Amino acid sequence: MNALKSFPIIYKINLEDSSVRAPINLPADVYTKGVYGVSFIEASYAYNEATQELALSYPADPRVEFYHLPTGRSRRVLAVPTSFGKGEVKPSKAEKLNGMESFSLFTRSNSYSKIYYDPYRKVYYRFAEKAVDKVRFSEKKFWKHKILMLFDEEFKLIQEIEFVNTFVFPAMCFVGEKGLYVGVVEENGNENTIKFHLFTLQEAK
Structure with missing residues (x-):
């Protein structure tokens, strides 16, 4: 746990x-509360060229961190779906976790995923992942439902969409001139075929 205080996320060369040197580490005020496991370490970032800021999303942190590259100043803003309450992710009370325990904690907990910046509409997209309940976990249905949140540049929530019957892959998304293309597999579709659904700002209104 102490090692996470200086776990490097981005190196500056x-x-x-x-x-x-590593100017950005995992948020110590979150990651030193307890043991989270390796699935909670992978961070995501988006770059806003106009403001020269990196927006960083951490799996266990309900906030998004903004890091201003020219000055090294950082700030954090809350970015959670309404169904998550305060959005806090509770760590394990154990001193360490084995592979299965780490997987179980991650699957049974709410968490946060990829973040994207849309320079065409000047908005941010952040994915959250909903905890698998006890019944679905016992049935070995480990897929966490995804929630897509849309924020303006002041990080005011514009809209959120929960994908229940669709398998969404936050890592397989990209921003285009028309909006955010989201990689999905329909519940009864071919699992080897990923389709891209275009999410537009008009859909959020």
Whole structure:
């Protein structure tokens, strides 16, 4: 757990003298509360070229961190779906977790996933993952329902959509001129075929 205090997320490399440092670590106020497991470590980021800020989304943190590259200043804003309440993710009370325990904790907990910035509409998209309940877990239905949240540049929530009967892959999304393309597999569809659903700002109104 103490190692997470300095777990590097992004390295800053000086090309002139080849020096390397890690300006961004996992949020210590979240990741030192207890043991989360490896599934809660992978961070996602989006870059806003206009503001020169990185927006970082951490699986166990209900907030999004903004890191201003020129100055190194950071700020955090709350970005949670309404069904999550305060959005806090509780860690395990164990001193350490084995592979199955780590998987179980991640699957049975709410968490946060990929973040994207849309420069065409000047909005952010953040995915959240809903905890698998006890019944579905016992039936080995481990897929976490995804929630897509849409925020303006001030991070005011515009809309959220929960995907229940669709398998959504947050890592297989991209922003285009028309909106956010979301990689999905329909519940009764071919699991080897991923389709891209275009999510537009008009759908959120």
